[in-house]
Amino acid sequence: MQIGQVASRTELSIKTIRHYDELGLVTPSARSAGGFRLYTEDDVQRLLVIRRMKPLGFTLEEMRELLDALDVIADADAAHEAVAAARVVLAGFHERAEDSCTRLRTQLAYAEELTSILKTHAD
DSSP, rough: OBHHHHHHHHHHOOOHHHHHHHHHHSOSEOOTTTEEEEHHHHHHHHHHHHHHHHTTTOHHHHHHHHHHHHHHOOTOOOOOOOHHHHHHHHHHHHHHHHHHHHHHHHHHHHHHHHHHHHHHHOO
16 A cells, blocks of 8 residues: 555554654555555554554553564564563553543543533523
8 A cells, every 4th residue: 555545544644654654663564666655454553553552642662662562472483482571561551551541431521521511501
C-alpha cells in the first residue's frame, strides 16, 4: 500500500506517518522504483497500535518499547527468555491501558451527567 492508502486506513495524516518513519517506529517494508514508501498489512497494524496508544498518554519511547515487545513475541526464532521478558512488558502496558480505560469511562460518565443537567436546564 502507498502512504495515502495507509493514511486513509489508519486515520493518521501522511505527515504523522512520515514522522513515525523518521523516528523509526514504523518503517515502510519497501520502496517503489520511484522511491515511494510501500506498507504491508503488518505495517498498518503497527501504526494502529501507535494510534491507539497516543490518546492514552503513552510517550513515543513507550510506544517503541511496546512495539519492540510485540516484535519479539511475533518472532518464531526469539529465545524463550526474550519472549518471557516481552510478555512482562506487555503485561505492564496492558495494566496501564486498563487504568486509562477506567479513567476515561469515569470522565465520559461525568460528561454525560453534565450534558444531561444542561439539557434539563436548557429545556
